[in-house]
Amino acid sequence: MSAVLSTDGKTANGFRRLDGAFVYLRTMALFVLAWYVGSLFVPSKLLLPSPLAVAVALRDTALNGELFGNALISLARLAASVVGAAAIAVPLGLLMGRSRLWNDLLELPVEMLRPIAGIAWIPLALYLFGIGHRLPLFIMFYTAFFPLLIGTAAGAATVDKRLIAAARTMGLSSPRIMWRVIVPAALPAILVSARLAVAASWTAVVAAELVGAPNGLGYAIEYYRSMLSTPTVMAFIVTIGLLGFLTDKGLRLLSRALTPWARTGAAR
Amino acid sequence: MSAPKIRLEAVSKSFDASVVVEKLSLDVRDGEFLAIVGPSGCGKTTVLNMLAGLEKPSSGAMTLNGRPIEGPGAERGVMFQDYALFPWRTVRGNVEFGLVYGPAGQALSPAQRAERVERTIEMVGLKGSQDKYPHQLSGGMRQRVALARLMASEPEILLMDEPLAALDAQTRVILQDELLRIWGQDRPASERRTVVFITHAIDEAVFLADRVAVLSSHPGRLKQIVDIDLPRPRGDETRRSGAFARLSQSIWELIREEAYRATMN
Structure with missing residues (x-):
């Protein structure tokens, strides 16, 4: 009985997913069409190349390996800096969310640093790190850090008190309660903040690589701008959009797999 | 008579200015099923939270096996009103x-x-x-x-806060029977666990308990302890018996006035 129900559910889901894909395609098609018509009215191909020219540039950069090479470098930098930021921000956020002392200690510096955009540090970082891997890594780390810290702290602070009380009456020690109750209860909030951190880091990757890196998607955009090759610039922009979309999709799937109980919020 | 399992001596609890529980003295015997009933606002849940060690009394003493209760402990299991499942x-x-x-x-x-x-x-x-x-x-x-x-x-001790309150009437009756079976009403009294059971349902308290502690409200005080001498094992015959109805009625009369007052306000 339940097997039949779940099969039916899956089929219905499959159809809905197809519908969703169709909506995406239709919207994209409309957008590309509007772009094409627009490009007919702009006389200079330098200002607005047609989607066709961009598609050709995409194909060429893909074939000569430039696209994947630069995308891979940017992706690796993004992953390294977000993972690094999470390794520090999540434990710190848990402490801030659960301990008055830590919250009082960290709140002021955090609230003062948080409004400063990561890219504002680029000039200083240029002096400190020069051009290379370290500058974009630093900028993206900084950008990912605060959404993760604030999201984790908020998630940890709002854990259902009754669940903690239940664990206490079962005689669990405080470290065990942190690890077995607070962390899983805050996990949906942590995963949402991870999505925000990754999205913010994608916006920072371009700015940081534009100035401070010898390779990567941001660097490629700047390079082809100086070559006056707008179609190639657009090809890299499209690639960033696509990668941003795909990483978010991946994180959503990860959330769903890690928190099957959370039917709203993070899992959707 | 053996020493009490749990002893409350003049336990009071206030939150800010309002007194929730006032000078409550109560013994819970080893292996007994004690129900605490009272109208809303009598501090039933507060009493249970104090027994669980989740809240501290403002004054008075609470002991378990002669030792003061200072915090939560695994020997006192709690079943929360809203389950608190992970x-x-x-x-x-x-x-x-x-x-x-x-x-x-x-x-x-x-x-x-x-x-x-x-x-x-x-x-x-x-x-x-x-x-x-x-x-x-x-x-x-x-x-x-x-x-x-x-x-x-x-x-050793089961602390239960309105555990059956959220259920429909039939499920409730079934789980009452099961609860008594799990508690060990078929076993000799010495092999039973000690239960403190909070409820607002008088018939439920009478059906389950060896003794019913009736609290009054605003602030919560002990009004009376009623011995429930219905034979065990209890079941549907118990629910139909005249003695069951008489005990329920007498407890209702103890709190009727306050229950009306609480409802009308």
């Missing part, structure tokens, strides 16, 4: 929680733990639902998970 753990994950991460299962091997968890799940009638999450269960089933989680750790 939503990220399956039925099995919830039931085994105290055994795996608390002191209750320290002496057991993993195989013994698993065996006890499966046995407890079977006992509350949840066999086949071990791998479901709480949000996939009905209210009655969640109730059973909470009961199984409480029973799996085999605490």
